[in-house]
Ligand code: OOG
């Protein structure tokens with residue numbers, strides 16, 4: 001048997017290498033990492049409940065390395081190959097996000113590990129969007145974009161070889177794995193040299209800034225890398241003092257004692273110098289890359305998610321326009337009012353089947369294994385202190401939030417309207433496979449923890 005490097009280990013190495021590269025490319029990212037580290041330390045020091053919960057779930061060990069990135073690819077072939085590249089690192093496409101209702105001509109998935117043990121080794125994820133060129137109604141421009149995309153190769157020859165080898169042989173040995181990390185990183189690197197003239201860039205840009213970003217460069221540069229904070233309000237408030245200007249409103253649910261899903265905020269994209277093909281030096285500029293932070297909370301069941309969606313929609317409907325600088329305070333008020341309906345108590349969230357949980361046999365429960373009169377129902381065991389539970393952390397993204405993040409770094413004025421119905425099938429065809437259903441993954445993890453807990457307590461089932 002050849003000895004292969006575990007894909008989880010390759011992912012952990014790749015995530016570190018990506019972070020080091022991005023720190024060099026975008027120094028503000030390094031500043032943000034420091035700030036997030038400080039805030040996380042102080043939260044854990046001052047709120048022992050939070051530190052204890054993170055200890056139960058093991059998240060305390062993954063917190064410092066936790067981050068997600070985002071890329072945008074231009075063709076079906078690029079997407080399909082990216083999926084094969086991520087598979088080498090044990091990352092699968094999870095979830096489907098249609099961003100066209102929000103005026104962004106892409107649809108997306110998130111590549112990530114799917115099993116809780118793999119997530120524990122490295123929770124690194126990449127939000128990956130495919131440009132929908134078919135939505136460009138200007139035919140000559142669409143053809144220009146297609147020609148440019150057909151000419152580029154975003155993977156190194158060696159990366160492609162190693163992907164093939166992984167598929168053929170079932171894994172990569174140590175030296176190939178090292179090589180793979182270096183080679184795969186090239187696809188995500190920033191290129192200062194554009195592949196278009198300044199006039200072509202302007203045409204693409206005038207159609208949609210996003211189209212220029214995808215089409216005018218040699219590859220799908222990573223456009224942000226996002227660390228996870230335990231207190232996004234604290235980081236948002238501390239950003240200006242570090243010379244970082246955050247977007248006006250935090251996306252997602254309002255502040256809660258027990259966070260749910262995902263809250264996110266970003267700082268504006270940087271203006272970067274680029275060289276167009278008709279220019280000697282880097283006289284042009286392009287804004288694409290930005291910084292973002294996120295706070296993750298409980299993964300919600302379909303029932304919890306429906307409640308979240310309803311409360312978010314009514315909060316947004318109560319505003320005159322999109323949440324922005326000018327109505328930020330009013331938006332916060334609306335969110336606060338509406339979300340009062342969502343119980344902020346873990347016991348309630350569990351009993352009402354609003355979130356997914358992980359269950360643990362306690363010392364007390366283990367000690368009582370052989371007692372005939374101990375409770376055997378899940379609720380009974382919880383009440384007796386034999387079973388402890390913690391929410392399962394949300395590992396995915398939110399379409400309305402993602403649209404807000406896109407818009408803030410594409411300029412708030414970039415509201416376009418696209419016709420076009422459901423396109424998940426088209427996305428699957430481009431990807432070369434189906435995306436996984438994130439809710440099924442959470443349900444599986446919850447079920448595994450229930451079975452494990454039952455076995456430890458010597459019970460046949462736990463329900
Ligand atoms: C992706 C924006 C979405 C998130 O965290 O929701 C995203 C992009 O701008 O390419 O990263």
Ligand code: NI
Pocket residue numbers: 068069070127224226292405
């Ligand atoms: Ni993001």
